Amino acid sequence: MIDFKSFPGYGMNLPAYRVRLRDPNADDAARIYQWRREERIRAHQPLTSLSIEQIRTDLERTSSNRLPDYTRDRFQWIIERVSDNLAIGWITLSIRTWEHLIGEIGYSISTDFHQAGYGTEALRLILQKAFYEAQLYRVEAKCSVQNTASYKLLEKAGFIREGVLRGYFNIRGFRVDHYLYSMLRTEFVGDF
Ligand SMILES: CC(C)(COP(=O)(O)OP(=O)(O)OC[C@H]1O[C@@H](n2cnc3c(N)ncnc32)[C@H](O)[C@@H]1OP(=O)(O)O)[C@@H](O)C(=O)NCCC(=O)NCCS
Numbered sequence: 001m002i003d004f005k006s007f008p009g010y011g012m013n014l015p016a017y018r019v020r021l022r023d024p025n026a027d028d029a030a031r032i033y034q035w036r037r038e039e040r041i042r043a044h045q046p047l048t049s050l051s052i053e054q055i056r057t058d059l060e061r062t063s064s065n066r067l068p069d070y071t072r073d074r075f076q077w078i079i080e081r082v083s084d085n086l087a088i089g090w091i092t093l094s095i096r097t098w099e100h101l102i103g104e105i106g107y108s109i110s111t112d113f114h115q116a117g118y119g120t121e122a123l124r125l126i127l128q129k130a131f132y133e134a135q136l137y138r139v140e141a142k143c144s145v146q147n148t149a150s151y152k153l154l155e156k157a158g159f160i161r162e163g164v165l166r167g168y169f170n171i172r173g174f175r176v177d178h179y180l181y182s183m184l185r186t187e188f189v190g191d192f
Helices: 028-037 052-061 118-133 148-157
Strands: 019-022 074-081 086-097 102-109 138-144 160-171 174-184
Touching (some): 028 052, 052 074, 086 118, 102 118, 118 138, 138 148, 138 160, 148 160, 148 174
Parallel strands (some): 102 138
Antiparallel strands (some): 086 102, 138 174
């Protein structure tokens, strides 16, 4: 078992971050419901229509996100601005296999808060959780080839584009090619 605390840089710079990741609560269901309706959040994601109640049920399953937890394969946090505790988005970690220590991240930030660097900070925070706390070896992310904001964010964070998944998700009736990105633990350690 890896002692994540022995990794260089664990937790460093966190006080300087403008966002934190907190566990979701029932009140977040209405927020996520509204965010999922925003045009820029829907544009490149295969988001199905969910009621507030369905979202609340999903949040109950992820109301506590202690890592690692080998009984679960999905974790989710609210991205909260530190200065005023304002919820500005949400971010997920899905475990593809605990055996091989592979996870996948997904993220959305409410439109009013785009292009302010919050996504970059939230991504670094979830990578700390994924690599140091969950002790994953590989973290993947997929995004539509049309989702410039998402792949710029991933590349800025150091993700490597591995290829194109042809006709991957059905987004609003069209099969859309997606990029597959990944980062390995060995690439992340030393970034902080
Ligand atoms: C993807 C997303 C999370 C990015 O969050 P963000 O807080 O705006 O990102 P940042 O401000 O940290 O920007 C990161 C980099 O991406 C670039 N970028 C962000 N939005 C961009 C856009 N619309 N067009 C081009 N580049 C963009 C930034 O310029 C920045 O690089 P730089 O600092 O070198 O200039 C946000 O656009 C979003 O929530 N989109 C809708 C949901 C979504 O598509 N999620 C991803 C599904 S795969």
